[in-house]
Amino acid sequence: MFLKRGFAVSLVFVFVTVFAFDFPGISFASGNENTVLVLYSKTIEEQMKDIRILETMVGQFKNDYKMMEDEEADQANLNDYEYVIYLGAGKKTLSHHMKSAIDDYKGAFYAIGHNAEQFKERLPWLDVRGEALVNQVALPKNDLVQDLSEDRIVYEVSADDAEVSGFGYKADGSGSLPLVVNAEDDYYFSGQNLYNPFGEVVTESFRLFLNDGSKGTVKYLRLEDVHPMADPELLREQAEYLKKENIPYMVAVIPVYENKDKIVHLSDSPKLVDTLRYMQENGASIIMHGYKHQYRSSETGEGFEFWDAENDRPIYQPAKDKAKQRSDFSTAEEYDEFVKKGEKYEKGYMENAIRSGVEELVAHDLYPIAFEAPHYAISQQGYRIVSKHFSSYVGQLQLTDSTWQSEYAPMHESKPDFLHGMILYPETLGYIEQGDAKAMEKLNAKIETGSKYSQSYLSAFYHPYLGLDGLKEVVKSLNEVNGDWLDLKQKDNLVQVKDIRIQTKDGGYQVEKPFLASDYERNLFIKKSLIWAIPLVLFILPAASLLVIRRRE
Structure with a gap:
């Protein structure tokens, strides 16, 4: 992993980016x-x-x-x-x-x-x-x-x-x-x-x-909903196990935890940040799983973020505003105008969330290389917005704006036009539900079925709070199938937010950014500087005073 600096390198990178990836x-x-x-x-x-x-x-x-x-x-x-x-x-x-x-x-x-x-x-x-x-x-x-x-x-x-x-x-x-x-x-x-x-x-x-003779099985595992209140020791234990097993995996990170009046950033969880860095350096690919993974009054990880689930529609209004319905407007024209303004609000809301999420992760030397919408719920405009910043998308797809409960995952990676250039790495197996005694039985049945198709992804996600034993069971089941584990870092991924560019190729990261790329990083730098400066000042002042006293003697 390395950080490129300098005008010449930046100019070359911009040239390659524009012509190879066609930003925006x-x-x-x-x-x-x-x-x-x-x-x-x-x-x-x-x-x-x-x-x-x-x-x-x-x-x-x-x-x-x-x-x-x-x-x-x-x-x-x-x-x-x-x-x-x-x-x-x-x-x-x-x-x-x-x-x-x-x-x-x-x-x-x-x-x-x-x-x-x-x-x-x-x-x-x-x-x-x-x-x-x-x-x-x-x-x-x-x-x-x-x-x-x-x-x-x-x-x-x-x-x-x-x-x-x-x-x-x-x-x-x-x-x-x-x-x-x-x-x-x-x-x-x-x-x-x-x-x-x-x-x-x-x-x-x-x-x-279509005369396509491609065959083979691709497996991937994603650790889900890792936010600043996650248990770093539990996560480290699972990361060490996956490293020992030589299994590449993804970790879906939510940069901010929010629940009612409680807001926790990654800067408030230094042990978790250390664990996430360890994971990134030992097989994990960081996925940005929204910014807060909540919209109205729901807790991070439980709520939606890019879809108004209570009204089953895109994000048209600030969370604290009373949701307006079609019945609140006397004419269709007035409602259409409300929707048009709502789409403008959604665009700004999403742009801010994506920018803030990437900036906060990068400030901690964590480099997201793909995006996953919370609960896979996002509008069609949302896909356009995400595609301006990410080349890779993980999970399942919401098919229309009529309801979020219309999600679909193909058998293999795909690049449909409505993702506007993004590549989908599909999740096909679901997850282990807490308290479901037959969860592994259901997962194994899906694995057996999926492995019989000529070419397929066998991909699941796992919540780390369920513990190491459950993770071992999932890995054991997937390891019994012949196929390659997906290492997303080995793919060509590109992320761009303002002055930050992250690119992966052949397992390596190329990161371009200013020294302090955001207000969040600037405040973090000041905070770290003060942590070092205060003990130094406390040491220097007494030493200087003692030296002055001795000279006077």
């Missing part, structure tokens, strides 16, 4: 022409969830894809693309131009969900007969049968002269039916939504459709 708004986008066109149909805003899921799924394979609503299809020449994917998120009658464009398309085609029966010329082998309920999915080639958390509606189809690679088992126990079918380069998935495990099944079929 860090971007790792490919300069290639788009190879994948994703067309979609929707009838209500709620269906954006499936559209975003599909975008996240495609982002696992391609950076150079384009999203387009069916009504815009006449503006595109489909034959400019190597692959076309169509998602019928809602039922609708497609235009003659849309259907003709699909029929005349020369490349590989994949239809999902509703409206596939309208592509009769393109998919003559597909017969949609009605609907059915399924409670299990199966991928025979993966030796995988997976239960659904609830019955799901699918189209009951037959596909003569087509291959069936995925099946659904009917909820009434009357047998199986096709889920994924294809004839040569044309595919169809009969499910009517894409939430996992449907999304996982489609992702597996995308590997054949």
Whole structure:
């Protein structure tokens, strides 16, 4: 780890940053022409969830894809693309131009969900007969049968002269039916939504459709909710264990603890700071997990920060203000104006939190290299704001602004457009819930299922207050699976806040910052200086007095 200084180095770094990462708004986008066109149909805003899921799924394979609503299809020449994917998120009658464009398309085609029966010329082998309920999915080639958390509606189809690679088992126990079918380069998935495990099944079929032969399992572990009131000795014990096991990991740090009138900064917890530095130097990657991890009156770690959970909407107002509802406005125009002002407030609120969080961590020589929103809850504007400062995002994704309870994690790292250049490192396994006697059993079941897919992340988070024994169980379960542990420091990460730039490559840090990069760091420096100065003054004054007395004698 090292600190670069000097005008010449700064100039070179700025040049590289601008051209390699395209600040503001860090971007790792490919300069290639788009190879994948994703067309979609929707009838209500709620269906954006499936559209975003599909975008996240495609982002696992391609950076150079384009999203387009069916009504815009006449503006595109489909034959400019190597692959076309169509998602019928809602039922609708497609235009003659849309259907003709699909029929005349020369490349590989994949239809999902509703409206596939309208592509009769393109998919003559597909017969949609009605609907059915399924409670299990199966991928025979993966030796995988997976239960659904609830019955799901699918189209009951037959596909003569087509291959069936995925099946659904009917909820009434009357047998199986096709889920994924294809004839040569044309595919169809009969499910009517894409939430996992449907999304996982489609992702597996995308590997054949997109000619991607990548295989392998990536494992990662994240220690969660480490704030200034965390127990440094408990944390050190777990850090030493992970070092001994040679396991790279992440630690999600919240720089400020707040509960009612109690506010604690990292500067108030020097032993914790020492432990976090030890972790950073011995396998850990620091993740910024919000600034305070709370919004209204909730305690840090329990509350949300970038989402108003009480009203299930973005942060439109200061926490102490009474939340205004649509009913408080006499016209839609007045409410729209309130929302517009609210979005402006949210932007300033988030920018301040991100800047303050990075500044306070860096002041303690702790270098965050990725961002994780508290409870994974954040607005679509929030992703744009975060992307201006972080190139890497950890966890799961909130799909729309209609509710925070619409989160999704793909099977592998992904770069969907709505992350504005950030790479997602997904969390797929959940966590060990305190007091749940079957927590490890549930985790092991998820690990067993995830490991049967061709390429997947097996990633979990663990709360350090649960102790070392529980952590050992999680590590033991993950170690039983063949795969590589993710060391996020080995990835190319970039963080920028004002005059602070943090970059990682091949496991090393490159940090650029002024000597005192923030008011917080300046106050910390003064505080440390006084701690050293007071004993020195107390020693010098008596010594000087004694010397004067002796000279007078």
